[in-house]
Amino acid sequence: MRPSVSPDIFPPRGHEAKRLSIVDAAAGVFCREGFAGANIDLIAAEAGVSRQTVYNHHGDKEKLFMAVVRDLTERCNAGIFATIATFPDQPGDLEADLIGFAVRLNQNCICNRDGKFLRKLIQTEGERYPELFAEWREHGPGRTWPAIAARFARLAYGGYLTIDDPDVAARQFLGLVNAELQTTFMLGGTPCEDEVVQSATNGVRTFLRAFGRRPSPANVKKQAALAHA
Amino acid sequence: MRPSVSPDIFPPRGHEAKRLSIVDAAAGVFCREGFAGANIDLIAAEAGVSRQTVYNHHGDKEKLFMAVVRDLTERCNAGIFATIATFPDQPGDLEADLIGFAVRLNQNCICNRDGKFLRKLIQTEGERYPELFAEWREHGPGRTWPAIAARFARLAYGGYLTIDDPDVAARQFLGLVNAELQTTFMLGGTPCEDEVVQSATNGVRTFLRAFGRRPSPANVKKQAALAHA
């Protein structure tokens, strides 16, 4: 609103640009070396900035780390929701459309730089900063999973799928679609496009064999009978 | 063979016992703090041993780390193969038997102390020691996955399942059975017994909906048609 007097406005561009490049470089170094192993001098060098500038912007190592996690979480969530918006609510070819969605989700949110880094930081330092990662959990999986579940529920309601519990189905969808990428993720690698497509294809096919339109009464009865196992 | 002259035999017990307790303590500290953050003094203290003893046994920090990974890999693999040996080759109640197998696998190999630690070390330091973890990959997933796949192939051959590709089915089985534990694993937590059973139950049910005995010709034809997508 106010033209240019706002107290929170730093020197127009260069400043913010440097802040960004510092956070970016820090993300890379924290991922490679872990929090304890990360070296501020190295971060400064990779950001193309002097060490003092890092301290000017972020105060200390821990605050810098938190800024990194917050930035990554925010960008990843934005990407995930943008991708969820492309979910095939009225599919033409259900199999192809779900495969496409799964591939987009993987490529845009999980296998890209931000996704890879955030995942690694959560795995590596999650136990050290409970509140920080509780926040991630709440804003990340806590919101995206129900959103995906809702889309599957709509598909079921529309007669495209036969689903008992949309939340379970959503989690299993993700599990299936990533089933063949586990080892690669484990070691911090990035699967290539082909691997992602292959895993998604196999995963979706199995998903549809299980949940595709086919309300077989025999199965329903059997499941009800075993429900209290 | 030789009574007591063997050059590799250290003082009978206490020595080896200390070696063990050092490696154990080191595993815990490396997991909590990462390689760079791990403190030899702390490891010594947790092992109930003096710092010098740590150096006497393992030389330096890096060699100690390698010893930890090797020990964990070996124990985990042993556990996994022992569990695979309990795979239900001639199931009475297929669903119940597969759920039991999945729960055993999780509890004995993935959620126990060794499994949790090894997983975390692979995620955290995997990129820093490529050869070490290549070894793990080869001796771990590289051998256990085919072993599980072979068991599923046998079930299919016996008419209990309808499976195209046993390797894919095996990976998807693991993905499904762990679908609901992902977030917990991500943050380094240990799911409780109930969560494991619940996830396994849901996963096996979906698995059987997809691969259970039901050679529906319609499905087979559809898949063949889409095979070159």
Add this chain to the structure above:
DNA sequence: ACAAATTTAGACACTCTTGTCTAAATCGTC
């Protein structure tokens, strides 16, 4: 109980890192 080996506590040198400080150089804007 003896002798050999192992373990221990403590001190030590050395390196690395964090975070601060200062004076000079640079940048952006008017």
Add this chain to the structure above:
DNA sequence: GACGATTTAGACAAGAGTGTCTAAATTTGT
């Protein structure tokens, strides 16, 4: 071109951790 703010290079103190060394204490097998 000049001004104010930011950035920079470098030095610096303080702290922490690794790995070595020594002499004394303890354990182990016989």
